Amino acid sequence: EPEVTQTPSHQVTQMGQEVILRCVPISNHLYFYWYRQILGQKVEFLVSFYNNEISEKSEIFDDQFSVERPDGSNFTLKIRSTKLEDSAMYFCASFRNPFVYFGPGTRLTVL
Amino acid sequence: DQQVKQNSPSLSVQEGRISILNCDYTNSMFDYFLWYKKYPAEGPTFLISISSIKDKNEDGRFTVFLNKSAKHLSLHIVPSQPGDSAVYFCAAITGANNLFFGTGTRLTVIP
DSSP, X not given: OOOOEEEOSXXXXXXXXXXXXXXXXXXXXXXXXXXXXXXXXXXXXXXXXXXXEEEEEOTTOOTTEEEEOTTSSOEEXXXXXXXXXXXXXXXXXXXXXTEEEEXXXXXXXXX | OOSEEOOOSEEEEETTSOEEEEEEEOOTTEEEEEEEEEOTTSOOEEEEEEXXXXXXXXXXXXXXXXXXXXXXXXXXXXXXXGGGOEEEEEXXXXXXXXXXXXXXXXXXXXX
């Protein structure tokens, strides 16, 4: 069974600090996504990434957020200046039609 | 614009009975539909999928039905077990590889 991994599993940071969430998607997949789920709320789409560029992003994904695939294996989500409301579980997904696999998530806590 | 909708945020079913989770969509260009199951603090895990050219797909206790004319799909779980208690998401994929998720339905199976 293919597996998407995410690190760290839990990240605690102070408001205003930068965080980088890392994902290793499945190697032959072409599309990558970030989603988040604030505690008790729905899973929200953040961004999709294909061919080394953003293909779609939601209203949540403002200029405080960025994604990149620096080395062909890792897929990262950076939040430049975290806010309290960024506290959530962040899930990476790896997609090759029609299969989508999710990572286990990173719990981000902003204090 | 929510292209994939799950109008029931929650569902409770007695153990052994059938659980029916519903999903509606608006985009007739979806090629594939998928169901995911999510436990708290874990990533969504793939359950079952169906191509838009089919109307039924079965895998053990799980069956997905697709009604293209009504733009509706449903997931049937029978018999329901307490371990099935989770949040269930439906998702849909277009030919352009855009992936859309519903907002989820929390299933509680009562022993």
